[in-house]
Amino acid sequence: xxxxEPEELPDGCVLLRPSSGNEQFQALRQLILxxxxxxYGAHLxxxxxxxARGALLDLAEIGRELAGLVVTFNxxxxxxxxxxxxxxxxxxxxxxx
Numbered sequence: 205x206x207x208x209e210p211e212e213l214p215d216g217c218v219l220l221r222p223s224s225g226n227e228q229f230q231a232l233r234q235l236i237l238x239x240x241x242x243x244y245g246a247h248l249x250x251x252x253x254x255x256a257r258g259a260l261l262d263l264a265e266i267g268r269e270l271a272g273l274v275v276t277f278n279x280x281x282x283x284x285x286x287x288x289x290x291x292x293x294x295x296x297x298x299x300x301x
Contacts, residue, residue, distance in 0.1 A: 218256075282297070
């Protein structure tokens with residue numbers, strides 16, 4: 205996946221959304237979760253408001269540092285979360301993907 209510019213959400217979360225590779229991400233979700241899997245917006249969370257309170261953001265600087273970021277994921281982990289409880293790992297997929 206290749207990622208675009210950082211985006212700050214109203215709650216203070218800063219994330220990267222893919223500029224390419226989203227179609228493959230959605231196909232992988234359907235392969236693992238079944239054809240009825242809802243589309244989900246792929247992203248990398250850089251700063252989460254729960255963990256980055258008071259962080260001083262310079263999105264322009266972050267953007268320069270991450271310009272053209274390409275990531276190859278070798279492992280995909282299926283997780284489940286209920287409410288605010290910790291994520292529970294359900295399965296992991298490595299070189300078979």
